[in-house]
Amino acid sequence: MLALVAAQAKYRQRAGQISSKPIWVDIGGGTGWNIEQMQQQLDVPTFFHAVYLVDLSTSLCEVARERFRRLGWKNVHVICQDARMFRLSDYETGVEDDKAQFSIGRSAYDEDARETVGADVLTLSYSLSMIPEFHPAIDSVSNLLAPNGIIGVVDFYVQNQVEFQSRNYMGGAINRHCMWISRVFWRTWFELDRVNLDSARRDYMEYKFGTILSGNRRCRLFGFRIPYYIWIGCARDTSSSMQQLAALDAAVTESPFISALDVHAKSIGKPRRSSSLSERHSKAYESAVVNLAASLPLPAAYYQNNKTRIYYDETLQKHRQFNDEYIYAFTWEDSRVDSRLLKITSEDVILAITSAGDNILSYALERPKRIHAVDLNPSQNHLLELKVAAFRGLEYADMWKIFGEGKHENFHDLLLQRLSPHLSSQAFDYWLHVGPATFSPQGKGLYSTGGSRHALQLVQWLGKLLGIGKDLSQFAAAQTLAEQREIWTKRIRRVLLSRLLAYFVIGSERFLWKALGVPSEQRAMIEEDFKRMGESPDAATADQKASGDGKAGTVTATKSGQAIWNYGVETLDPVVANTLISEDNHYYLVCLLGKHPPPPPPSPPYRATNPPIPTGHYTPKCHPTYLAPKSHARLSTPSALDNLRIHTDELSEVFARMQPASLTIAVLMDSMDWFTPGGPEAPAQVRAVNRALKIGGRVLLRSAGLSPWYVGVFEECGFVSKRVAARVPKGVCTDRVNMYASTWICTKVEGLGPEV
Ligand SMILES: C[S@@+](CC[C@H](N)C(=O)[O-])C[C@H]1O[C@@H](n2cnc3c(N)ncnc32)[C@H](O)[C@@H]1O
Helix, strand or coil: CHHHHHHHHHHHHHCCCCCCCCEEEEECCCCCHHHHHHHHCCCHHHHCCEEEEEECCHHHHHHHHHHHHHHCCCCEEEEECCCCCCCHHHCCCCCCHHHHHHHCCCCCCCHHHCCCCCEEEEEEECCHHHCCCHHHHHHHHHHHEEEEEEEEEEEECCCCHHHCCCCCCCCCCCCCCCCHHHHHHHHHHHHCCCCCCCHHHHHHHHHHEEEEEEEEEEEEECCEEEEEEEEEEEECCCCCHHHHHHHHHHHHHCCCHHHHHHHHHHHCCCCCCCCHHHHCCCHHHHHHHHHHHCCCCCCHHHHCCCCCECCCCCCCHHHHCCCCCCCCCCCCCCHHHHHHHHCCCCCCEEEEECCCCHHHHHHHHCCCCEEEEEECCHHHHHHHHHHHHHHHHCCHHHHHHHHHHCCCCCHHHHHHHHHHHHCCHHHHHHHHHHHHHHCCCCCCCHHHCCCCHHHHHHHHHHHHHCCCHHHHHHHHHCCCHHHHHHHHHHHHHHHHCCHHHHHHHHCCHHHHHHHHCCCHHHHHHHHHHHHHHHHCCCHHHHCCCCECCCCCCCCCHHHHHHHHHHHHHHHHHHHHHHCCHHHHCHHHHCCCCCCCCCCCCCCCCHHHCCCCCCCCCCECCECCHHHCHHHHHHHCCCCCCCCEEEEECCHHHHHHHCCCCCEEEEEEECHHHHCCCCCCHHHHHHHHHHHHEEEEEEEEEEECCCCECCHHHHHHCCEEEEEEEECCCCCCCCCCCCCCCEEEEEEECCCCCCCC
C-alpha cells in the first residue's frame, strides 16, 4: 500500500496536481513503523512538507515520538487524538486563526467542514477495522483530503460476492469473494482482538471516494490464508464531472467535441444546440450517467491518471468466458507488412484488434491521430495496457527483460512502484495476481503463458518425442538461409510435417482451437480450399472461388488431416526458404522454446559445435518492432501514447457507437473468418464498418481462405476489395508469418445511406 501511495504521490506531484511539498496524514498510525517504512519508497524528511501521525493510544504515540526523535525527522508530528476529531487546520501553519477556532466543536462530517488545507496523502493501515464508529471517522477523513489528494487503505476483510456483484465502481475484484468458512472464522477470530472485519467499512470507503486501484490478497500465516485488501482512492466528486464525462465520451466515440459541450450546456441548464451527433454515446458514458444519477461514485476507469482504458462491465459473461486468460501472448501478424500496406499518416484514425498489442504499438510509432484497440477478452487488453504502462514508467532495460526475455526478477516491485500509476484498476489487479508467476525467472516466462502456449508446448513436445530438440536448437540459431534450409529439409521437416502427425494430432478440432485459436468456420475454409485446389486442374482459377461457405468436416477425416498438413506445409516451407528466423523472424523464433537464453551462435560447420539452446523469448537482434531501443525512445516521451483508447467489447459494438465517417483504417485481422457463412453477423459488421469509415477508408484483413466468402459481403456493402497478398502459386511467402492464405484491403467507395 505504501509503494502504491508513493507511486501515485510522485506521479501527481510531477504532474502539478498536488503540492510540490505534500502533506501526509496517517490515521491510526500506531508506533509510526509505517512512516519509517515509507523511506524505502521516497525520502520522507524532504518529500513531505509535514507528516501527521494520528492515533488514539498514548503509549503507542510515545513509541512513535521516540522513533522520530531517533530518526531526527523534524517534519513528522505525532498527534494523540481520536481520528474523528482531527483537523489539519488546527496544526498547519498559515491557516487563519478564526478557521481553527471555528472548527472546534463543529461536526466533522458536515459537507461545509471541508478543510481549506487538505492532506495530499492519507493512509489507514489496519486501523479502519479498529475504529468502532467508522462512519464519522470516514466522513471526517473525506473532509481532510485535498481535491487531488490520494488515500490508501490496507486492512483485513471478509466479504461475500452477493454484496458487491452488481457494483460497477470498485475496480478489479479478483478473489474479493471469501468462502463462507473463511468469513465466519476470521470474523470471529478477529473479534477477540476487537478488530471488526465487517464489510461495511470497506464498502463505505468505496462509496465515499473514487477508486483508483483495488486488490484482494491473502496473507499466509502458519498454513492459514487471511484475506486482506489494498485500496487506493481519491475524492469522488468533481464538480466538472459532466464535462469530463462528455470530453471523454467524445474521444471514445470520435464525436466532435462540440457535442460534449452540448451535453455540458444541458447539465448546467443552458438550451442545447440541436445536434444529432450528441445522441451516440459510449457505454462508458451511459454507465457513468446512471451512477451519477444514483449518487454513486463513477466507475474506477474515470479516476485513473490516464484515460487509455475505457470502462467495461467485467461481470458480463462475454468477458468472463475467457477465464482471466489471454489467448495470444504475442501478436501473430507481420507489422512490417501492415506498415507497408497501410502507410499510416498523422491524419489516420485507426481501429484495430488488440491481440497481444504488438501491432497496436507498431501503429503508434507512426503517430496517427488516434488508435482504438478493441478486444472482447479483457486479458488481451490487460497485456496491451502493461506494455503501454512500461513505456510510460520503465527504462528500456526493464522493458526488455519483461517483454523481450519474458522474465523479470523484480516484476512485483516494478508493478507497484513504477507501473501502477499508469494502469487501470482492472489491469493492475490482474497483473498483481498473475504477474509475479508469469515473469518469474524460475518459471518459463511470458511467452509460455496464455492459450498460445499450447503451440509452443507442441514444438517442445515434438522436439523431445521425435528426438529433434537439437535440430530445432540449431535451426533457431542458423546464421544463413542456406544453413537454415538445410537443417529444415534434412532434419526437421520430415518429422514435423509428417502425415501421421497431421492425422492424429493437428487434425483434431479441439486441439486446433486450443493451440492455434482456429475455430471450425476457419477450418472449413482451409478444407474447402484444399479440396478445390486438388480437384481443379487449373489452380490459378481455383483460388478465385469463394472459400469457406460450407461446413467444417465436409471433407472426410483423412482429407481434413491432409488439408491441415497441406496448410502447414504451405505456411512453413516458404517461411523457412525466405526469412532468416534467427535474425528477422521473431514470430517463429519465440516459438522455439528453451529454458535458457541462447548461447552465442555456432561457428560453421554447425554440426561440430555444441548445439545452442532454443529460445522462448526474443533476442536483441530479433524482436517485434515495439521492442527496439528507438521505439522505446519514441513511445516513452510524455503523451506519446495519449492517442490510444483501449476498448473491451465486440468489434461490432464499438463500430456501432463510433461517430459516422470518423475512422480511416480498420484492421480486422482474421476475425471475420470466425463468422458463420450466410449468418447475420458478417453483413451487420460490414455495414457497421462502412458507417464508421470515411469515404476512402480502408479495411485490412487476413484470412485462412484464399478468397474468403465474406469479401463478397464487403463488395455488396459499398467497398471495393483487393487481394494484396496470397499464397498462390505454391511457395509464395506473403509475409514473415505466412500463416494466412490471403491478405485483403477493402476500400470504402460509398456510404449505405441513413440507418433504419
Ligand atoms: C492495528 S493498529 C495499526 C497500526 C499501524 N497503522 C500499523 O499498520 O502497524 C490500529 C491502530 O488504530 C488506532 N485507533 C483505533 N481507533 C482509533 C481512533 N478512533 N482514532 C485514532 N486511532 C485509532 C489504534 O490505537 C491502533 O494504533
